[in-house]
Amino acid sequence: MHNLLWLQGASCGGDTISFLNSEQPSALSSFEVLDINLLWHPFLSREQGNDVLQIFENILSGKTKLDILILEGAVPNGPDNTGKFFMFHGRPFRDWLADFCNHAEVVMAVGTCAAFGGVVTGHENINEMSGLQFLHNQKGGLLGSDYVSRNKLPVVNVPGCPSHPDWIVQTMTAVLKGWLHMDDLDEFHRPKVFFSKLAHHGCPRNEYYEFKASAVRYSQQGCLFEFLGCKGTLCESDCNERLWLGRTGSCTRGGFPCIACTSPLFPDKQRPYFSTRKIGDVPVTLPLDVPKAWFVGISGMSKLACPERLKKNAVSSKWIS
Numbered sequence: 001m002h003n004l005l006w007l008q009g010a011s012c013g014g015d016t017i018s019f020l021n022s023e024q025p026s027a028l029s030s031f032e033v034l035d036i037n038l039l040w041h042p043f044l045s046r047e048q049g050n051d052v053l054q055i056f057e058n059i060l061s062g063k064t065k066l067d068i069l070i071l072e073g074a075v076p077n078g079p080d081n082t083g084k085f086f087m088f089h090g091r092p093f094r095d096w097l098a099d100f101c102n103h104a105e106v107v108m109a110v111g112t113c114a115a116f117g118g119v120v121t122g123h124e125n126i127n128e129m130s131g132l133q134f135l136h137n138q139k140g141g142l143l144g145s146d147y148v149s150r151n152k153l154p155v156v157n158v159p160g161c162p163s164h165p166d167w168i169v170q171t172m173t174a175v176l177k178g179w180l181h182m183d184d185l186d187e188f189h190r191p192k193v194f195f196s197k198l199a200h201h202g203c204p205r206n207e208y209y210e211f212k213a214s215a216v217r218y219s220q221q222g223c224l225f226e227f228l229g230c231k232g233t234l235c236e237s238d239c240n241e242r243l244w245l246g247r248t249g250s251c252t253r254g255g256f257p258c259i260a261c262t263s264p265l266f267p268d269k270q271r272p273y274f275s276t277r278k279i280g281d282v283p284v285t286l287p288l289d290v291p292k293a294w295f296v297g298i299s300g301m302s303k304l305a306c307p308e309r310l311k312k313n314a315v316s317s318k319w320i321s
């Protein structure tokens with residue numbers, strides 16, 4: 001039996017909703033298969049008030065073993081680094097959280113807010129939010145860069161806004177089975193198996209991308225990179241191969257640019273969302289692994305070589321043969 005405590009910091013609850021949409025297996029089946037006992041979840045459990053306090057105290061006294069702690073949502077540290085913006089039973093929530101992290105065998109930060117600060121740290125971060133072990137791409141956060149849980153892993157970050165249900169369930173599986181090791185995590189503590197590809201891989205607009213045949217308005221079929229802000233070529237995630245919502249869709253399949261929601265720098269350093277920042281004609285947000293000079297040269301040649309059918313269809317909302 002594995003005891004799971006799922007907490008929410010500054011959160012919209014989207015990662016829980018995403019987790020509940022898990023299909024292979026379903027969220028409940030995953031609990032059954034992994035032999036998980038849910039100690040408490042803020043809106044899936046019935047306990048409130050003193051009953052929750054008892055659950056918390058049992059963990060901290062060692063009476064209840066904490067096998068896995070999941071946080072969704074950012075850690076509220078304000079005002080003035082007191083943590084008093086979010087109190088639980090007379091204590092800053094972040095202090096409870098830090099104590100649980102010291103008792104947990106494994107800690108997972110689910111969603112970009114818990115991992116890196118995310119949406120609530122946007123702009124000036126006036127509420128002093130952070131992720132559990134990072135603030136954006138800098139190590140630190142609530143727990144500090146040296147933190148490791150009892151199983152000797154740092155906080156395992158499973159970002160996304162929200163995180164994909166597979167990423168959550170499969171990471172839970174790997175940590176509980178002892179299959180996940182330090183080598184399996186990237187520099188931002190994300191499991192490489194999900195975050196070493198790009199959202200661009202598998203996008204059905206790839207052929208348009210290759211020939212720089214671009215959509216100029218939403219609903220058109222062309223690539224969204226040149227004008228409409230798509231960051232799929234620099235966003236580490238396997239969204240377009242794994243797919244979402246019953247494995248039918250993705251942002252770019254739905255005509256929406258990838259806004260790089262799994263990035264430690266999301267949201268501010270990924271803005272603007274819906275137009276492409278450029279210097280002259282060259283997008284500032286170039287693909288991760290492509291040298292700038294090469295990109296400039298090859299994109300001009302690609303445009304010249306673009307087949308007529310792609311030119312027409314890039315700016316059309318339906319296929320023109």
Ligand code: SF4
Pocket residue numbers: 199200201203204205206207209222223224225230231232233252258
């Ligand atoms: S729309 Fe985005 S993800 Fe799709 S091919 Fe263009 S740049 Fe790549």
Ligand code: SF4
Pocket residue numbers: 160161199232235236237239240250251252257258259260261262
């Ligand atoms: S395609 Fe990009 S914005 Fe959309 S869910 Fe994946 S990483 Fe996030």
